[in-house]
Amino acid sequence: xxxxxxxxxxxxxxxxxxxxxxxxxxxxxxxxxxxxxxxxxxxxxxxxxxxxxxxxxxxxxxxxxxxxxxxxxxxxxxxxxxxxxxxxxxxxxxxxxxxxxxxxxxxxxxxxxxxxxxxxxxxxxxxxxxxxxxxxxxxxxxxxxxxxxxxxxxxxxxxxxxxxxxxxxxxxxxxxxxxxxxxxxxxxxxxxxxxxxxxxxxxxxxxxxxxxxxxxxxxxxxxxxxxxxxxxx
Amino acid sequence: xxxxxxxxxxxxxxxxxxxxxxxxxxxxxxxxxxxxxxxxxxxxxxxxxxxxxxxxxxxxxxxxxxxxxxxxxxxxxxxxxxxxxxxxxxxxxxxxxxxxxxxxxxxxxxxxxxxxxxxxxxxxxxxxxxxxxxxxxxxxxx
Numbered sequence: 360x361x362x363x364x365x366x367x368x369x370x371x372x373x374x375x376x377x378x379x380x381x382x383x384x385x386x387x388x389x390x391x392x393x394x395x396x397x398x399x400x401x402x403x404x405x406x407x408x409x410x411x412x413x414x415x416x417x418x419x420x421x422x423x424x425x426x427x428x429x430x431x432x433x434x435x436x437x438x439x440x441x442x443x444x445x446x447x448x449x450x451x452x453x454x455x456x457x458x459x460x461x462x463x464x465x466x467x468x469x470x471x472x473x474x475x476x477x478x479x480x481x482x483x484x485x486x487x488x489x490x491x492x493x494x495x496x497x498x499x500x501x502x503x504x505x506x507x508x509x510x511x512x513x514x515x516x517x518x519x520x521x522x523x524x525x526x527x528x529x530x531x532x533x534x535x536x537x538x539x540x541x542x543x544x545x546x547x548x549x550x551x552x553x554x555x556x557x558x559x560x561x562x563x564x565x566x567x568x569x570x571x572x573x574x575x576x577x578x579x580x581x582x583x584x585x586x587x588x589x590x591x592x
Numbered sequence: 593x594x595x596x597x598x599x600x601x602x603x604x605x606x607x608x609x610x611x612x613x614x615x616x617x618x619x620x621x622x623x624x625x626x627x628x629x630x631x632x633x634x635x636x637x638x639x640x641x642x643x644x645x646x647x648x649x650x651x652x653x654x655x656x657x658x659x660x661x662x663x664x665x666x667x668x669x670x671x672x673x674x675x676x677x678x679x680x681x682x683x684x685x686x687x688x689x690x691x692x693x694x695x696x697x698x699x700x701x702x703x704x705x706x707x708x709x710x711x712x713x714x715x716x717x718x719x720x721x722x723x724x725x726x727x728x729x730x731x732x733x734x
Contacts, residue, residue, distance in 0.1 A: 373608040374638035375622065384610060384619075388702040401610050404640050405668030433640035465623035466616075466703065 367395075367446070367488050368423040370402045372434040378462040379428030379451040382473070385466070386451075386480035387426055393532045394485040398492060407437045418442030422491045426484060428452065446494070447487045451476075454483050471542075478539055521576040523569065530563045537584040547585040552578045598729035601635045602681070603653060604719055606661040607669040608639060613698045614663030614686040617712045620704060621686075622661055624716035625723065633727040634659075634720070639669055642676050653678025657726045659719050663687065682722045682732050689715055 371387040374380025391399050402423070406414045417423075418438055424447035425434040435448045451459070458479075461472035519533030530536070540558055545551040556574045559565070565573050606622040609615025626634045635656075641649040653673050659682045660669040670683045689711055690696065698708030722732045 371610055372638070372640040373610060373619075374640055375606060375608060375619065375636045376638045376641075380638060380640075384608065385702065387610065392702065403609050403611055403615075403668065405607055405609070405643055405672055406666065407643065409666060409668040409671045411666070428638075431641065431644070431646070433638065433644040433646075436644050437640070465620060465627060467620065467623075467709070 366398055366400050366421055367491050368402045368418055368421050369399055370404055370434045370438050371426045372428050374428040377428050378459040378464055381464050382476050382480055383426040383428045383451050385477045386484055389477060389481035390484045393535060394481055395488050399488055404434055404437055407441050415441045422446035422495050424487050446491045449483055449487060451480055454480055521580050523572050523576055537581055547582045555581055600656055601633060602723040602726045603656045603658045604634050604636050605639055605658055605669050605673060607663050609663040611701060612663060613700050616701050617686045617708055618661040618663045621712040621715040625720045629716055629720035630723050634723045643672055650676045657681040659722055681726050682734055684715060
């Protein structure tokens with residue numbers, strides 16, 4: 360199976376009775392839409408027991424990551440019962456600790472705490488997707504896939520670009536990444552360049568020897584972003 | 593309707609399907625009912641917990657009248673409540689509610705637009721009305 364791996368399935372518990380369930384759902388959507396759009400699909404958890412063979416078969420033949428709100432791990436339990444062992448299992452309450460106490464169940468009430476929590480979990484899911492893909496991809500294929508300096512999620516769909524050693528490099532969702540950095544109050548000067556680089560590395564593969572170039576290019580782009588944001592206010 | 597159902601909170605259980613906007617509408621409609629429209633008469637539970645077969649969740653759906661809100665005709669919430677031995681007093685399908693909103697742009701699986709919230713509120717109002725009747729020990733038309 361490993362040679363054919365192109366997609367990772369993500370199953371969110373989406374638990375309705377707890378805040379972490381909403382976070383699991385929104386973070387999963389964030390990964391699907393923005394962070395790893397080309398290499399992820401989602402599977403509908405209730406369909407497992409409702410008898411949908413397509414959902415079960417996908418999870419049998421592709422690596423699957425479950426995102427559970429709490430330690431009861433309903434998504435993991437259901438996936439493993441019907442489709443075998445999962446490749447990764449994350450628990451929102453373990454990632455966030457007590458942070459969700461300020462969060463909400465309904466999206467009509469979403470506040471800054473919700474946004475922070477969703478981003479934090481989405482980043483963990485994206486990292487887990489990368490790990491699972493790396494484990495499932497043969498070394499020669501992995502080398503060929505990263506030859507162009509792009510991340511594991513292949514060609515980015517949308518986003519900004521920066522110039523590295525005279526070549527334009529697209530980074531998927533760069534404006535949203537910058538927005539996230541601004542929300543975290545990462546300064547748009549040298550003191551924030553390391554933090555900026557670390558955030559972008561979550562979404563975009565950067566070789567260690569390229570970090571210095573990326574650091575300065577990202578900082579310049581981030582300064583432009585902050586300047587434009589200030590002007591539009 | 594058995595008398596013991598009078599004054600018994602009604603469970604409003606959405607499918608929360610994650611692939612389409614319909615699932616999000618079902619989820620938000622459920623929260624509108626349990627948070628705003630009928631908080632004293634209704635409650636919700638994690639469908640995933642029921643899917644898992646958690647004894648407390650199974651007991652909940654067996655001891656309370658349930659209103660299921662499903663995004664599509666696959667009716668995962670309704671089926672899973674039934675499989676757990678629960679009584680589905682009313683099964684609402686979001687997709688069917690779109691018939692009155694031709695051309696509506698409800699949003700996507702991550703966020704609802706004004707159209708989406710309008711549909712969610714309509715569904716919630718209907719579910720809250722049914723919940724009030726069930727809470728009072730009356731039957732509702734499925």
